[in-house]
Ligand SMILES: Nc1ncnc2c1ncn2[C@@H]1O[C@H](COP(=O)(O)OP(=O)(O)OP(=O)(O)O)[C@@H](O)[C@H]1O
């Protein structure tokens with residue numbers, strides 16, 4: 001099985017914080033696997049998810065060390081929008097992502 005996600009010695013510190021949200025993470029995920037990441041509030045689950053779909057560092061300012069490789073490419077090497085076709089995030093409150101009152105309208109909005 002090939003590795004679809006390969007994270008090596010990865011640390012991320014949001015620009016306005018003193019200590020890193022993620023510190024020296026090493027993780028590899030194989031194609032076809034179903035992985036759950038658990039931890040207490042503030043332990044960095046969302047930060048890790050954002051790091052794997054390019055929201056971090058794309059949309060957040062901070063300091064990064066180490067590497068995050070998704071589908072064989074470092075996240076920084078993807079063009080804008082390219083990685084988001086391969087990896088997506090559902091936010092903690094999915095309802096806040098809806099724009100419309102019906103499924104039809106919601107699907108139409110995306111198109
Ligand atoms: N935009 C941000 N700017 C600065 N610090 C942040 C930001 N987002 C998260 N953090 C900090 O990073 C750390 C990890 O937060 P994160 O939201 O990734 O944790 P989490 O495990 O997803 O928490 P929860 O279970 O509450 O969803 C926390 O200390 C949090 O305060």
Ligand SMILES: [Mg+2]
Pocket residue numbers: 045046047092
């Ligand atoms: Mg979270």
